[in-house]
Amino acid sequence: MKKYISISLLLFSQIVLAQVYRGFLPPRMTTVQRDAISAPAEGLTLYNTTLKCLQYWNAAVWKGNCNILKLDCSGVVHNGTIQAGVATPAGVTSVISYSGGNGSSYNGQTIASTGVTGLTATLSAGNFANGNGILTFTITGTPSGSGNANFIIAVGGQTCSFTRNVISGDVPPNPDTGVNCAGWLVTYVGTGTATGLVKDKSVTATLTFSNIGVSGNAQTSNSGCLPLPPVTPVGTGFGSANNTTGTMTLKFNREVANIKVYGYRVGISGGSGHGQKQTASIRFKKNGTYVTGMSNSNLSFCTPSNFSYVKLTNTANGYTLENQFGVESGDIAVLSTGKWFDEIEYNITPGYGAILFCIGDAK
The missing domain is CATH 2.60.40.10 (Immunoglobulins)
Structure with a gap:
């Protein structure tokens, strides 16, 4: 069969190929082969068999009419x-x-x-x-x-x-997991109210005590594991002399979350209480109902060798701190996350220990 090809010149072209039975077949190569061309001339044209499209070199990159694969x-x-x-x-x-x-x-x-x-x-x-x-x-x-x-x-x-x-809009933000307080470290005011800022939101806490003693210099009694708080803490837990549990509550005017609890040398030392086992529980409420499903984790757990150790136990509504051997123990910081609440309930058996609350987020 004879093959015909017509070559003619037009004013605006160097060459014109006219053929109704055949097409123009440019050089064909893979992307790897194309990239192996050394110093391609601007306008160099080829068919990329990897990308399945025509490409040309524009003096900077290979351009073409093909899509990504x-x-x-x-x-x-x-x-x-x-x-x-x-x-x-x-x-x-x-x-x-x-x-x-x-x-x-x-x-x-x-x-x-x-x-x-x-x-x-x-x-x-x-x-x-x-x-x-x-x-x-x-x-x-x-x-x-x-x-x-x-x-x-x-x-x-x-x-x-x-x-x-x-x-859900009711889920608190991700917490700050550093040991230091990046929110509001609630200041002790006795039975009454304290106000502070939590990420530019004003929060007021109403504090009440029952069989709880308070020490203004409690912030100096840590064993060196946790940073010293910059202000007087909420209080120290002192159970009464007749072995009665002490209670402290903090009621907030708005919902809060991501609380850090600092316990400084929680335990019993000397006096008639020496040798007893002391526990403290911290629970959370919202609209008068205990909040379940809180996530609690240690930020710092440090017990000097001359102190007994503190046991942390997660519970449905919070957690308990327990002095295992009834003498002075080390410091502990706990982060409770995952739910909004408006009240903290702190209960402690006879003993002592500075307890501080850092509020991380507020609605």
Whole structure:
């Protein structure tokens, strides 16, 4: 069979190929082979068999009309927390990986959430990498409720979706886990009220005592394991002489969360109480009902060798501190998280020990 090809010149072209039975076949190569070309000339054109598209060198990167090969929404990486009814803070993102990038540009886009509405995922305009890369979507807005916020994205000729979990508005923020108090260290005022700031929110605590003694210099009696508090503490636990349990309550004017409890040398030393086992319990209430499901953890647990040790036991509503051998013990800091409450109840058997409360968050 004869093959015909027509070559003609036009004013605006160097060469014209006219053929109705055949096409133009440029050089074909993989991405690896393409990248092995040393100093490609601007305008060099080829067909990339890896990406399945035509590409040309623009003196800086390889450009083309091909799409990325894959968006990996299944491996999306979420950063930050989204809470129902609360404006999403800065820095909340979802990062999606892709493969088969071709160096071409892509437009910015904003996608509204479905399911839980009120959120948007924003992708700024940019350029695909050559090969593998990531796309970062910034999440903004105030979600309409808790549950799943869904986003369907389409970029580089590919489509996929991802889901962000929106937590209930009644869940406290993530706590500060440092030993030092970053919130309000409640000041002792006797039976009465104390007011302080918790992240710019004014909080008032009403303190009441029953069979509890208070020492103004208790902040100097730690064994060196915990930092000394900068102010006079709420009080020291003193059970009465007749072996009666002492009680202290702190009632707050608004819901609080993420409390750190500092116990300084909790125990019994000398006197008629020496050798007894002393325990203290700390529980939390909301609207007069004990709060269950609190998460309690040690921030610092230190017991000098000349002291007996303190045992921490988690309970449904709080935790107990127990002096195992009835003599002076070391210091302990406990962080209770996960629930809002408006009252602290502190009970102690005969003995002594400075107890301090640091309020981390407030509604």
